Amino acid sequence: MLYSLLRPLLFKLDAETAHETTLKLLDKAHQLHLDSILGQSTTRLPVQAMGLTFPNPVGLAAGLDKNGEHIDALAGLGFGFLEIGTITPRPQAGNPKPRLFRVPEHQGIINRMGFNNLGVDALLENVRNCRFKGILGINIGKNATTPIESAVDDYLACLDKVYAYSSYITVNISSPNTKNLRQLQQADELSALLASLKVRQQELADKHGRYVPLAVKIAPDLDDEQIVAIARLLTGHKIDGVIATNTTLSRSEIAGHPMADEAGGLSGAPVRERSTVLIRKLAKELDGALPIIGVGGIDSGEDAAEKMDAGATLVQLYSGLIYRGPGLVGEVLQALKARRQLDSDK
Template identity: 50%
Template sequence: MVYRSLLRPLLFNLPPETAHHLALKSLSLARPFIGRSLAPDKSTAIKLFGLAFPNPIGLAAGFDKNGVALQELASLGFGHIEAGTVTFHAQPGNPKPRLFRLPQDQALINRAGFNNEGAAAFAQRVRTARPDCVLGVSIGKSKITPLENAIDDYLGSFDLVYEVADYIAVNVSSPNTPQLRELQQADQLTSLVRALKTRNRELQLRINRSAPVPMLVKLSPDLSTSELEMIVDVVGKENVDGIIATNTTTSRDNLNSAKQKVAACGEGGLSGLPLRSRSTDIVARIYRLTDGRIPIIGVGGIFTAEDAWEKICAGASLVQLYTGFIYEGPFVARKINRGLVEIMKREGVSHLQEVIGMKANR
């Protein structure tokens, strides 16, 4: 309430990226005053990929690209944080402005372009400042690396973040790195995933980990039915541990904001409310295609517990949000976690796992 009536108007008066930096800075300064993470609730805690997620709500990739406020973000109630996307080479990202708000649509448009300090700097920082929750690390291709050398670039980042990551998300779906989404094509994805799996086993043996690091692939919401079918086939054949669905969309359909306002933002990925049903639909399609055998992390347009519930019923084992955090404020993860427990009581469900995919066929 205080966030929406007081803090959000102040923050929304600032350019979006300035507000973002201010929020991250305030969080890291608040470290001494921030309490511990939420105690897990037995009815929503979940074991997946051999990891214990204290609750199903995660912070999506892109919010804390450099891992500067992970502990503070965990204490806001997130059960997992997907940090990054980091790239092998540090890079500035696209020219500013590159982040825009569409309040009438509860949406954002961004073309950040993987601005980050690089995988090495990330790993060094996180080694001494791990969050009190599951930590995923998203890796992407450096802009200066040509597409034909993408595998080596991903492998470079993979090596660097391996020891600090509870899981690694392979980002092949950002619309803001030229050609990146071509890596979702079946043959390209197969080569990339195979190379990373081989490296995973080598590193596991070298550092004596009990198991390889779980590896997930993050997909675009703009895939055609046949593209999605091919990807799901590759993911199954290559034993990828899970799918994150979805990244932002390049579509600008069905927006309430004035056409000129939308056009003035220019290119980039749209996130938030207009993405919600599209990403839920993809979650359900993946669930159906895999008969629920490959865990899905559902992301796109989640603002409330009802939204999270809907994604879980469509087939997501876990969910993430980014835009909802900007619009609803710092307590959104706690609110959604509490709300989920209430919905479960209302629906007579004793563990959240019982409803995963329950409505995937609708």
């Protein structure tokens, strides 16, 4: 209710300013213990995945809180897990502004942020200072100035630093806004990257006495042959989870819209079907070998259930929160609770 009143005012601001303003308001509401009026949900719906017990299957997708500056406030909305980042070894400004655009007629968002973040050390300082003790994923990437052939060095540098502070770690190889990054989804390059990450993961597990799962985030624009190849590599390298999907470069879903020519990744409702189709194909290839975290265009409980029916074990929200507000978390949880009850009654 409150967000529906605030949204017209926020939408008068440019998208990036509105994003920052919303997070500041959320922080203030949390400080004043007003989480409940923002749509806080306390629904428990435990899920086992990646060796972890999630209190519920609805998470926050990476990108909304890149630097981990709003963890406690976001946790107050009822998510079962949070994913922060994408973070890079060194701070970087990202692409020139404007770089974030709404497509309200299609409930979509276009972004070409370019991994703007304060660097991994700043993120870890925020993680150390937060009170949140739930499941926290940290999403890692490479700096724009790092040559693609040296990308593994950036991923390993981030992995080393975030390992002790993460419940799981996501390897982002699918953002369309860092030059050549999606090249890492090609079979040979992906295999080499995953091999290096798995060796370091085991070294860090031995060092810290704790195994932290690795997930890989993939694009929605993969063809069937690429999906098959990636599924085989994920299972062959014993990766713990896969997040499907990132944003799309396709504009077919918003063809003819004035924003269709804006560069960047398209998210929100326009990517929903594309993401769900990929999840269904990926689930068939994986055959239960590792869990899928479904993300892309979820702006209702029905959308989340659709991702689960396609083969996802967990889901994440982002763009839907921009259009629907924090009450979406509770709505999705209620739909998934009803879905689970229906399944148990069969």
